[in-house]
Amino acid sequence: MSTTPHTSAGATAPRPARDPSRLDVMVSQILRSPLTLAGLVIVAIILVLVILAPVFATHNPDAIDLRARLAAPSLTHFFGTDEVGRDLYSRVIYGGRQSIAVGFFVVFVAGSIGALLGAFSGLAGGKVDTVIMRFMDVILSIPSLVLIMALAAALGPSLVNAALAIALVRIPSYVRLARGQTLLVREMPYLMAARIYRASTWHQLRWHVLPNIMSPITVQLTLDLGNTIxxxxxxxxxxxxxxQPTAEWGAMVATGRNYILDQWWYSAFPGLAILVTATAFNLVGDGLRDFLDPKQKAR
Known part of the structure; x- marks a missing residue:
């Protein structure tokens, strides 16, 4: 008598369990981290507000109404008004465009140049590596805020020049990070094989080095967004x-300090926007670091 198990004609074989994808793992980890989830939600809300500023703003941010000068927060002016009657709620929303755009510009420029230069330095080695890193060490030896202020003053006071100054000073940090990661992957078998087959330096950078060093650089980019703002x-x-009259959070706080004793809302709401935005980007960066850290994934 046969003991081989069999199924009925209408039964189907059980499907093998599907391995979770990288996206599934990321979503699962985000849902287990309330702080990361809160950061993502806040960042999403802020980005929607600033991108769709004309939809959410209740007034023209540059419209002057001296009759409503320094009015307190109300249903007409949610965040009150400034010294010439401009609606602060609308100016805070439009000001987010300036501040957040600077953040993305700086991390894009500094991250792109720093990653390429650091990867090239680590891959080339020798005198090229020494010259590049000693130059970066000289820049890093100067207090960053002092250097940024000096460059911004030399270029002239404007938001564009301020963004350029910050980007230039942030490049060495990415160079060091990218170089360190490149030194780790430089001796990997796939990169050694590329050198044996005389692949060009650009080919090695494009196909073997940069894709394998982007995880920590991406985390640093996210964390730097808040610091840059x-x-x-x-x-x-x-x-x-x-x-002036550009609506920007830092400039609004600066002007509002002249009225801080009686019209607290002038500086409070732009300052709160800076605090919330920087904190939210830092929370997202921390969550991204936990996800991309191999030690965290192995737990």
């Missing part, structure tokens, strides 16, 4: 960034 606001606060 703070730096840009600080430069605008001391007069080296955005200039």
């Amino acid at each position: 703070l730096l840009a606001s600080a430069l605008s606060f001391i007069g080296l960034g955005a200039q």
Whole structure:
């Protein structure tokens, strides 16, 4: 008598369990981290507000109404008005465009140049590596805020020049990070094989080095977004960034300090926008670092 198990004619064989994809793992980890989820939600809300500023703004941010000068927060002006009657709620929303755009510009420029230069330095080695890294060490030896202020002052007070100054000073950090990661992958078998077959330096960078060093660089980019917004606001606060009548968070806080005792809302709401935005980007960066860290994934 046969003991071989069999199924009925209408039964189907069980399907093998599907391995979770990288996206599934990321979503699962985000849902397990309330702080990361909160950061993502806040960032999404802020981006929607600033991108669709004409939809959410209740007034023209540059419209002057001296009759409503320094009005307190109300249903007409949610965040009150400034010294010439401009609606602060609308100016905070439009000001987010300036501050966040600077953040993305800086991390894109500094991250792109720094990653390429650092990867090239680590891959080339020898005197090329020594010259590049010693030059980066000289820049890093100068306090970053002092150097940023000096460059911004030399270029002239404007938000564009402030962004360029921050980007130039942030490049060495990405160079060091990219070089360190490149040194780790330089001796990998696939890269050694590429050198044996005389692949060009650009080919090695494009296909073997950069794709394998982008995880920590991506995390640093996300974390730097919040820091860059703070730096840009600080430069605008001391007069080296955005200039009146441009709606920008740091410049608004700077002007509002003259009325801080009686009209607290003038500086409070732009300052709160800076705090919330920088914190949200830092929370997202921390969550991304936990996901991309191999030690975290192995737990």
